[in-house]
Amino acid sequence: xxxxxxxxxxxxxxxxxxxxxxxxxxxxxxxxxxxxxxxxxxxxxxxxxxxxxxxxxxxxxxxxxxxxxxxxxxxxxxxxxxxxxxxxxxxxxxxxxxxxxxxxxxxxxxxxxxxxxxxxxxxxxxxxxxxxxxxxxxxxxxxxxxxxxxxxxxxxxxxxxxxxxxxxxxxxxxxxxxxxxxxx
Amino acid sequence: xxxxxxxxxxxxxxxxxxxxxxxxxxxxxxxxxxxxxxxxxxxxxxxxxxxxxxxxxxxxxxxxxxxxxxxxxxxxxxxxxxxxxxxxxxxxxxxxxxxxx
Numbered sequence: 001x002x003x004x005x006x007x008x009x010x011x012x013x014x015x016x017x018x019x020x021x022x023x024x025x026x027x028x029x030x031x032x033x034x035x036x037x038x039x040x041x042x043x044x045x046x047x048x049x050x051x052x053x054x055x056x057x058x059x060x061x062x063x064x065x066x067x068x069x070x071x072x073x074x075x076x077x078x079x080x081x082x083x084x085x086x087x088x089x090x091x092x093x094x095x096x097x098x099x100x101x102x103x104x105x106x107x108x109x110x111x112x113x114x115x116x117x118x119x120x121x122x123x124x125x126x127x128x129x130x131x132x133x134x135x136x137x138x139x140x141x142x143x144x145x146x147x148x149x150x151x152x153x154x155x156x157x158x159x160x161x162x163x164x165x166x167x168x169x170x171x172x173x174x175x176x177x178x179x180x181x182x183x184x
Numbered sequence: 185x186x187x188x189x190x191x192x193x194x195x196x197x198x199x200x201x202x203x204x205x206x207x208x209x210x211x212x213x214x215x216x217x218x219x220x221x222x223x224x225x226x227x228x229x230x231x232x233x234x235x236x237x238x239x240x241x242x243x244x245x246x247x248x249x250x251x252x253x254x255x256x257x258x259x260x261x262x263x264x265x266x267x268x269x270x271x272x273x274x275x276x277x278x279x280x281x282x283x284x285x
Contacts, residue, residue, distance in 0.1 A: 026218070030194075032201075035231050051231070053227070059224060142212060149245060174262075174269035175269075
């Protein structure tokens, strides 16, 4: 049992270390290299693309174990006493009760409750999970030539159109409400 | 801000590699916001400007995110309309209450 526990703990610690290493890699996204591309030569000019980068991630781990409470023996004895008295009185034709009389269900229950000699009265469990997301969007193209530097913005027409229609919709709705309020 | 908070939230401007073409040297600059928590983090990195050096002359060309500016402008406009509408609704309700009295 102890070996299993140690093994599980070791695995958990290793996984957590790997997760922390992954989080450390987050910092590389904060470097300018993640935003600016490698310079490219096009028709005598050097071109660099500039993008916005967004990245987030999170992980979580849980690990725990437990043993039978110290007052287990006392509770067990109390239970035994009750069950024993029940057994003597149970003389029914019901098959379930017959099994109980033979010690089937009760014996199983006892086996589950009772700690074994090898010390397997402890339970443990653990779990973990993680999630993340990343996005990138071109913002501008930097063109470097002998005559100077030009910064050409990259316009995302779809995003602007979506924002325009959303704004238009909300403004139309508000105007309608305002007109109704004015009529009253 | 405490030292621990500073480590958790960091707003930093860094310069990339300088590109030289003839006499012109361009150094791109980016700004990164890093938020870290014990089991994760978030990084937002965006280009901000290009530093151009030509001989002794130096200038800074800002990189404008046209898409973001347009989006914020449009959303701001609709928010302003929303607030205006709300104010008018509140004013209209107050008038109705006065009439009832």
